[in-house]
Amino acid sequence: MALSELPKLDTTLDVSVSAAGRLAAIAAGEAVQTELHDDLRRETAVVDVRGFNLWYGPKQALFEIHMPIPKGRITALVGPSGCGKSTLLRSINRINDLVDTVRTTGDILLNGESIFAPHVDVIDLRKRMGMVFQKPNPFPMSVYENVVYPLRIDGVRDRAVLDEACERSLRGAALWDEVKDRLHDSAMGLSGGQQQRLCIARAIAAEPEVLLMDEPCSALDPIATNKIEELMEGLRGEYTIVIVTHNMQQAARTSDYTAFMYLGRLIEYGSTATIFQQPHLPETLAYVTGRFG
Amino acid sequence: MSHGVPRRDRLRTRRSAVEALRARGEPALWLTGGALLLALGMIVGLIALLMVGGLSTLWPRPVVRIRCQDGRVLMGEIARRETARGPDGRLVRRRLVRIGNFELTHEHFAWVADHEVAAEDCPPEAMVLERVAWGRFYGLPRALVAGGRIIATNAAEIRAAWPSIHPEVVARRRRRERIETVEIGEVNRRLEAARLRARTAELVAGRDSERYAIARREAEQVEQRTAEEFARLRAEIESLNAHNAQFHLDVVTADGREARLMLADIVRMVPANALSRAERWAVYGSRWWEFISDVPREANSEGGVFPAMFGTVVMTLLMSLAVVPIGVMAALYLREYAKPGPWVSVVRVSINNLAGVPSIVFGVFGLGFFCYMVGATIDELLFAARLPNPTFGKGGILWASLTLAVMTLPVVIVATEEALAAVPNSMREGSFACGAGKWQTLRRIVLPRALPGILTGMILAMARGAGEVAPLMLVGAVKLAPELPVDRVPPFIHPERSFMHLGFHIYDLGFQSQNSEAAKPMVFTTALLLVTIIVLLNLLAIAIRNHLRRKHRSDVF
Numbered sequence A: 001m002a003l004s005e006l007p008k009l010d011t012t013l014d015v016s017v018s019a020a021g022r023l024a025a026i027a028a029g030e031a032v033q034t035e036l037h038d039d040l041r042r043e044t045a046v047v048d049v050r051g052f053n054l055w056y057g058p059k060q061a062l063f064e065i066h067m068p069i070p071k072g073r074i075t076a077l078v079g080p081s082g083c084g085k086s087t088l089l090r091s092i093n094r095i096n097d098l099v100d101t102v103r104t105t106g107d108i109l110l111n112g113e114s115i116f117a118p119h120v121d122v123i124d125l126r127k128r129m130g131m132v133f134q135k136p137n138p139f140p141m142s143v144y145e146n147v148v149y150p151l152r153i154d155g156v157r158d159r160a161v162l163d164e165a166c167e168r169s170l171r172g173a174a175l176w177d178e179v180k181d182r183l184h185d186s187a188m189g190l191s192g193g194q195q196q197r198l199c200i201a202r203a204i205a206a207e208p209e210v211l212l213m214d215e216p217c218s219a220l221d222p223i224a225t226n227k228i229e230e231l232m233e234g235l236r237g238e239y240t241i242v243i244v245t246h247n248m249q250q251a252a253r254t255s256d257y258t259a260f261m262y263l264g265r266l267i268e269y270g271s272t273a274t275i276f277q278q279p280h281l282p283e284t285l286a287y288v289t290g291r292f293g
Numbered sequence B: 001m002s003h004g005v006p007r008r009d010r011l012r013t014r015r016s017a018v019e020a021l022r023a024r025g026e027p028a029l030w031l032t033g034g035a036l037l038l039a040l041g042m043i044v045g046l047i048a049l050l051m052v053g054g055l056s057t058l059w060p061r062p063v064v065r066i067r068c069q070d071g072r073v074l075m076g077e078i079a080r081r082e083t084a085r086g087p088d089g090r091l092v093r094r095r096l097v098r099i100g101n102f103e104l105t106h107e108h109f110a111w112v113a114d115h116e117v118a119a120e121d122c123p124p125e126a127m128v129l130e131r132v133a134w135g136r137f138y139g140l141p142r143a144l145v146a147g148g149r150i151i152a153t154n155a156a157e158i159r160a161a162w163p164s165i166h167p168e169v170v171a172r173r174r175r176r177e178r179i180e181t182v183e184i185g186e187v188n189r190r191l192e193a194a195r196l197r198a199r200t201a202e203l204v205a206g207r208d209s210e211r212y213a214i215a216r217r218e219a220e221q222v223e224q225r226t227a228e229e230f231a232r233l234r235a236e237i238e239s240l241n242a243h244n245a246q247f248h249l250d251v252v253t254a255d256g257r258e259a260r261l262m263l264a265d266i267v268r269m270v271p272a273n274a275l276s277r278a279e280r281w282a283v284y285g286s287r288w289w290e291f292i293s294d295v296p297r298e299a300n301s302e303g304g305v306f307p308a309m310f311g312t313v314v315m316t317l318l319m320s321l322a323v324v325p326i327g328v329m330a331a332l333y334l335r336e337y338a339k340p341g342p343w344v345s346v347v348r349v350s351i352n353n354l355a356g357v358p359s360i361v362f363g364v365f366g367l368g369f370f371c372y373m374v375g376a377t378i379d380e381l382l383f384a385a386r387l388p389n390p391t392f393g394k395g396g397i398l399w400a401s402l403t404l405a406v407m408t409l410p411v412v413i414v415a416t417e418e419a420l421a422a423v424p425n426s427m428r429e430g431s432f433a434c435g436a437g438k439w440q441t442l443r444r445i446v447l448p449r450a451l452p453g454i455l456t457g458m459i460l461a462m463a464r465g466a467g468e469v470a471p472l473m474l475v476g477a478v479k480l481a482p483e484l485p486v487d488r489v490p491p492f493i494h495p496e497r498s499f500m501h502l503g504f505h506i507y508d509l510g511f512q513s514q515n516s517e518a519a520k521p522m523v524f525t526t527a528l529l530l531v532t533i534i535v536l537l538n539l540l541a542i543a544i545r546n547h548l549r550r551k552h553r554s555d556v557f
Helices: A003-008 A012-027 A038-042 A085-092 A122-127 A143-152 A159-172 A176-182 A192-205 A222-235 A248-254 A272-277 A282-288 B017-024 B026-056 B155-205 B210-244 B277-293 B306-337 B342-354 B359-382 B397-421 B425-433 B438-466 B470-475 B502-512 B516-551
Strands: A045-056 A059-070 A074-078 A102-110 A129-132 A210-214 A240-244 A257-262 A265-271 B064-068 B073-085 B091-098 B109-113 B117-121 B127-131 B137-146 B149-152 B248-252 B258-262 B266-270
Touching: A012 A282, A038 A265, A045 A085, A045 A240, A059 A085, A059 A240, A059 A265, A074 A085, A074 A248, A085 A102, A085 A210, A085 A240, A122 A129, A129 A192, A129 B425, A143 A159, A143 A192, A159 A176, A159 A192, A176 A192, A192 A210, A192 A222, A192 B425, A222 A240, A222 A248, A248 A272, A257 A272, A257 A282, A265 A272, A265 A282, A272 A282, B017 B026, B026 B516, B073 B109, B073 B137, B091 B516, B127 B248, B137 B155, B137 B258, B149 B155, B155 B210, B155 B266, B266 B277, B277 B306, B277 B516, B306 B342, B306 B397, B306 B438, B306 B502, B306 B516, B342 B397, B359 B397, B359 B470, B397 B438, B397 B470, B425 B438, B438 B516, B470 B502, B502 B516
Parallel strands: A074 A240, A074 A257, A129 A210, A210 A240
Antiparallel strands: A045 A059, A045 A102, A257 A265, B064 B073, B064 B117, B073 B091, B091 B109, B127 B137, B127 B266, B137 B149, B137 B248, B248 B258
């Protein structure tokens, strides 16, 4: 019996059993052919991950990842802890370069250009990708200075430009109304949710092409989470967003495409509706329905 | 077993007292609490001793006149009391009287046993006369002579006339001192500069050169001109001295000897037994002001400690200026740039060990390296004309500061490293993700965030450096420095000059003073001042740090 026919046997037990078998095989080292849905082929990829492998020292963390990330869409990366979602995300803006022991093979393209090519200026690359981290990490300076930081390091001094960028980004991050009267107070005085939106404002201040979000809501309460999700809704279409999340509902609510990763492999990748309702693979179904992970 | 419960499952009976002690550790509680109490007690005791000893030194005490049974009459202030074994083996209580009048008695102090005393009183007209030289004089005033005329003949009149006469005499004395030090010094400098030019010409162009001949002629001209100036200044000094010679105070001592004190030599007249409470405080205040604003006299046992205070503060600030940038940069490299590995560990351990090297060793290093190597090289290159007199090739405030900077470098490096390590990596990542480079991240994010910790290191370094004496004795602290390291003579900052330091001043007072009884109370006062200055410097740094902390408040949620 072909493996792809398994989900059609729509019994919980069977799904679990076959999923468990598949997952065990992956754990044992069996090569994985990513189940890439057809609707992705109709999109334009702004970032294209091609045959990407990554090692932390001797330990391999990513295996042969092929993943086109569609322009202007929200793509969610889901999977159990330690499956390499964050590693993949952090490879896209090469922030993983900061870890001494990292070694990679394969390639990641941004608009068709390799980001690992020797002539690429990694600083410029990072400027074209905003990144939001798991824990809010505002800098120890004023709200204003936090937002315009990417411009400041570019040497922008013109007050008008900075003011404009500050207001636009804070409005974009749905934070303007809350902080407009205390722009010059320390950002450390904001609440956790506000700090995270401030980090989003900072990430979009330099008008990046891609916004990378590494579990942006995991340290926030439900109300703050809700605000961030509304904000993502507002940014949809303007930015290409890649979001790592542990929260299935969040992925289902916010994203256009969902990629399921397991043990450093990309298992299945397709439109969010399909992944959550009729995934092609039993292990994906088992994961998104909460049977493991 | 009686209840059918296995023995090992039943609750144990009470342990023996010894066992219980071992388990609960009551003695440990007493031991730790006691140790803390001991430490606190020592600190409180130290501060109390300094406060009592330091604050009481300058308080005007009554003057006691003591007639002894053997006919001696002593007058002075009681310095202290003690019980000692007399020559016959019995215990006697005796007092140490500061009798002053050194030129008459050749003693500053005298012991009087209680059983020798026939009578004693506090004559209300007794005066304590603090003088520029020879220490204090205790006597009963007879006549005040001003401008050659007797204008007062009893204590009350003299006190009344004093404020209108004494200040102008002092002003003339100060004018004379100013001529002697500043103005003659200025002329001397010009003379010296002309000679140096001639000597430089000789060194550069040779003895037979025209340049040397010209410089030589110029130097001679300057010499002639300065000779006239010297004559003029000397004449002015003469006239000031002649004028001041007409002002004197005739005093009779307790044992009836007469003395004539020049008003110009008197710093302060204190009618010690006739002071009201307010006047007593005024004298106390004026003595403190003199102490912190004036130069020392009488082999440092009297007068002020301003040069020492100034030297301490300038040296500490210079040291901080040197040690903080270097220490911070070294720590930045170690923590942010160097790849962790055995080499970095070796370097780190070495730095930590450096902190444990005795300070005198750093003094030896400073003397050998800064003074004799660096300083001598500078002298050869830039001040060849002054040789063999060293300019930088001897102890000076710059070398002292650098020596202490080397000594306190480990403190700053370790503190900075810890502060850098405490900056969360998420901040660095956030900055890198914004497209910042390594240096931008360090300068804009990491360093500001680590600044309070770095300042803590600076505070520790300052606290250690400001109180250090041993290395300074080798590299530039002196008993008496005629000139301050910063003054109005171009180029205003003189890093090559030796300087006075409060810590060294304490050592000098305590161990090197001829008049050790008079110097002893000053040890406490100076120590109190040193501690106060260190505390003030630290408070300043702490205030800056707290300001920065508030600015970068990091309480999340």
